[in-house]
Amino acid sequence: MAGSGSRVAKRSLNACTRCRRQKIKCSGSQPCDGCNKRKLTCIFDDRDQKILVTKGYIDELQQKLAKLQQNEHTDTVHVPVPLSPDYVDDRSPDPKDQNDAPGELARSSNDISDVQLQNELEDPASGLTNPLSSGPPAFMSAENGRTFYLGTSSNWSFTRRVLSLTHEQIYQEALPTGALLFDGATYDLGWDGLRVAQDLDTPAVPTFDHAMYLINTVKFRCGQMYHLFDENEFMHNLHDFYSQPKPNATGGLWYIHFLLVLAFGKGFVKQKLQGNKPAGAEFFVNALQLLPDVSVLHREPIESTEILCCVALYLQALDFRSSAHNYIGQAMRMAMAEGMHTQMPIEYLGENMVQRCRKIWWTVYILDREMTSLMGLPQSLNDDHIDTQLPAFPHSIQRTAAIGMHIKLSRIIAEINSTVYAIDGRLNRNFLVRTKTALANIASLADELRGSFPLLLEQAASGVSRISAYLHLLYHQCIILATRPLLFCFLKIRFESSDRCSEALNTSRNVRNLIQMCMESSQQIISILHSLQLEGLLETFLPFDLESIFISTVVLLMGPAIDIRWNYPAWLEKAYTIFEDIIDSGNLIAKFRRSELQLLDELLSCFPQDQPRRIPAPFSFPNNVLNLPGPPDSLASSFPPSAHALGHDILSDQGPTIEDEFSFTNGLTAAQIMAVADSIENIDTEWMSNAMIEHSIW
Template identity: 80%
Template sequence: MVGNGPRVAKRSLNACTRCRRQKIKCSGSQPCDGCNKRKLTCIFDDRDQKILVTKGYIDELLQKIANFQQSDLSNPSPLSPEYTEERSPDLKDLNDISDIAKSTSNDHDEFHHELEDPASGLTNPLSTGPPTFMSAENGRTFYLGTSSNWSFTRRVLSLTHERIYQEALPTGALLFDGTTYDLGWDGLRRPQDPEIAAVPTFDHALYLINAVKFRCGQLYHLFDENDFMRNLHEFYAGSQPNATASLWYIHFLLILAFGKGFVQHKLQGNRPAGAEFFVKALQLLPDVSILHQEPIESIEIFCCVALYLQALDCRSSAHNYIGQAMRMAMAEGLHTQMPIEYLGESFVQRCRKIWWTVYILDREMTSLMGLPQSLNDDHVNALLPTFPGSRQKTAGIDMQIKLSRIIAEINSSVYAIDGRLNRNFLLRTKAALANIARLADELRVSFPLHLERSMNGVSRTSAYLHLLYHQCIVLATRPLLFCFLKIRFESPENCSDALHNSRSVRNLIQMCMESSQQMISILRSLQSEGLLETFLPFDLESIFVSTVVLLMGPAIDIRWNYPMWLEKAYAIFEEIIENGNLIAKFRRSELQLLDELLSCFPDDQPRCLSAPVSFPNDVLNPPAGPLASSFPPSTHALSHGMLSDPGVTMENAGAFTRGLTTAQIMAVADSIESIDTEWMSNAMIEHSIW
């Protein structure tokens, strides 16, 4: 019995030239619906018209060709010219039939493939096409990694500047890797032994070490406390005459450098706090071939060097050092289930702490560089370390590992190189969000934030994990922001309509906005508790990522204008800057530049660049002017009059302001259907996103 449900519209077997070229659905009418809507000339090429024939008919034609060719081979030459002339047309005709049959068969397969994969033409614009590079004023060229926060902002800045001024963004307006601070060292190791650094008194050293334990100890393993403190007491007791020639002494200098960075907020010029200890440690550091003789402490030293360099915005160098730590750790088997009965409990526990610190730092730094992960998780089976009397610490490491793996998965799918693995871009985003959603409730229950409670303080560990969690959501969804910003620039009158054509895509962007607000809310709570991290780079990354998203939102749609949240973000920037972080000052200047550029849009005509767009490279003595002033709340979006009515609220707006639950994330992910991917694919083709 035939059902009474709605009939499924069949795809037209004939398409006009425009729809065929853009690989979009055509109504088949003359003119077609798409061309009629856009008032374009609709042209049908009869030669491209597809016809449906049975597979049996194609097989029969191919069999006839095979029989004829076999017969022709069995009766070769000598053929008279008359015979040749008589047979040639038949051969040609049959060859044409063969080509038509094969073409029809291929078209038939392609037709079914397109039905099964409606988003086959969709790729991530941030990872598709030729790789992107940018040169600094000193001539050094930098690769813009696909998932890098730094690269994402460069792309948005470049896109906006080129739209407004019709020329490339001057590199003098940008902060490049390793250019903020001056260590006062040329990097060369002299033949003679370097001068021994003056270490602080014993009490002062304990104070700095405890600062490192509080700031880093809950997240990373940088030194083994028992072994380190035993050597510390022996060093100050003078019982080790050659202590300054040991690896422990280099390790000690690095910990002092961190301690200075955490407690000393006043800078001398652009030399970072603790630089004198850090430089002496690197000058004393032996060659890798020597470090392999004491691999465990050497790996800890590499982790310290990498994390300190990351804090100075020397991302490439930090990534190289953590890579050395990773390879040395694997060479020692730290990624395996090391046998306690053979190696001993304390040694194995130390190795587990070291391994997962290296693993987490490697994943985070690789993602911040926008590079593919180098380690396959199938090769890792190390167990988690245990902490007597502190199950929460083990759970924290476990959650860090899970989030690090999600970051790696997003990088390898949503940001796959040249779109090879993300032909179904939105479907890949859907899968990434589903993996993120599985951790939502576990994170909420195991590591509550209590942001709304005035009597309970905020846990620094919980805050860090929630920040990392929301960064995963932003990382998975912000390519859509870039897509629609480009659509907004190319077709401003159609941007609002395009957003309303897919509720799922709109909700994904809304989720990106809400996660950005959540990060700002968490950082504001840390700020009120005096726990805002101003030396390590991860709080700064969170506020930088979230502010870029909130600046882009109103440029796409006025209803994504959140001046209150931007004001909170700028207040966080101010505190980090006041605590001596020069990188935060440059980052804020970049955001102000982006804000000013977006405020120039929309314009009917491109502007002329009357003066170089840049901010002062001398951040210590910035000149007076608009770029040196403090950030006001962004208001540029209020001028976007051509957008839809600002009084109409976005669907589900504010639904995630109290945090994203598993059910909420899955609801958005499950709403992504094939029709959304097909629409998004067509929109990106029409607007030449890649």
């Protein structure tokens, strides 16, 4: 792991002949920087690039060759024909040609840059396309008429697509949206968004001791992973504030910053809600009412960027995802305008300022990457433009390492979004090759993550590290994000024909192993969250644990609908107990999410394993699950009983397992992930491409 002097750099996808020969770093541009400076001819040799071809293409070439050879009037014809249907040009660059500088926070030498994207043919049947990002863009309208875009990689959008697909297959009509959770619809901030001076309702600030308790809670809950305020400056201003006979409630940006930290503190410690108003909302709203225009914020850009991060993270916790994404985007641009993404000179700006800016920058970077993925939108910043180091924590080297790992995982998320979820034809049409690329990227971090941040879940004498748990959860989310489009493909095929689905799964063990990997990562997430739950460390206000349990439960619900061998009732029961814990803490979003999952469970159970059947739609669909008079599962109870209802002993029933050459029950190692990724190299995807066309999965 890189130390405090590590730099984040992105290796070029290719090197020119001169740079490769001299074993020096190449910019990858045409001409490259080195050749350009020396006024030399810059030559790129593409003969080392791998080329993956389909069996159908090879058969076509062989047929053409046979016809040409039969033509007695034709001279000798030279047609390059691969040696076998599984031929792959696997010549790879010399390992010594790696362009990463020692200690840089870039992709490691076993990264997928050396398994680079194969040049694909333009044969329409040669590429398997991700159905979540291909075809017309998808939208869904809420009951109030507002239309929402279903982003390609969004967890929220993925569940909506699965729910819609399943409901339409069963009821032959569109999914009613009255009971579904939409952006910004869960909580009521009690504010119309207007900043009118006479309408300001200043909340009473807590006593000094109470404020210190809330601040320390914020430091423990999110200060280890995100930089929200500079402790030295913030605490100095705090003491000045409380030393006054009457604390000044118009103390400029610091007071706004203080209100936001109090809002987080209340959110972390206060569980009982007042209606639909979230904890700490009075402080948050007052902070936004006092927040000046962005043109004024630029006068104090350092603290303003921290403030914008606080606003974005609090809004994300309340499921105001679009607003949160907007605020973190403002923070990103403000930070870049101050040069925080560059190698800021310590000798000119001072050690304290540079270290603070590095902490701010990487917090903005991580939040931007993750929030953009949760929105399912393209990333707005290229890593090639980033040239700053990790912050230094003199008393905690592990914290520097944690930030470095967090950055790597956020970068992988961004790369999955731009490759696996790429728009048709814009980057690469071969979905399985892109999935292999993503898995190789993920595998490159597996051993480092295990070695530097062990979980020790099975050691009774050891507690669970919250930092380690968070990083492992993010790691398994990367695997699910890269592989779950296959689940959607096979669910659609299953609805069309159960026989065709079984045939497709049995035809390609490689694809089945990818889905199994998705299942195993979902179980790993539940296992980690269950351990946190036992120690009282579940994060019930910030949204990240909820996102983890939500996406893993969706995957485990889809599994048995595709193949009964992927039925894991014990893990589902664990998942629902985690939901209960988060709901009991006062999280209304978790209540909605669980209701949607129960609905999906009931809908999928309406499909028997032999032949799908249609049932009449219910007479009514609840408008708001939060206002239902019955128990929390009353939404799901309006549908027929689930075929895989929960009622199993967690400790004794682990569910059936798939006997296959890959098993990940003890966790996913780098070797196991790479074994699955490498198996894709020689896969014949023509059968699946035909299935995609036949079942209109575009």
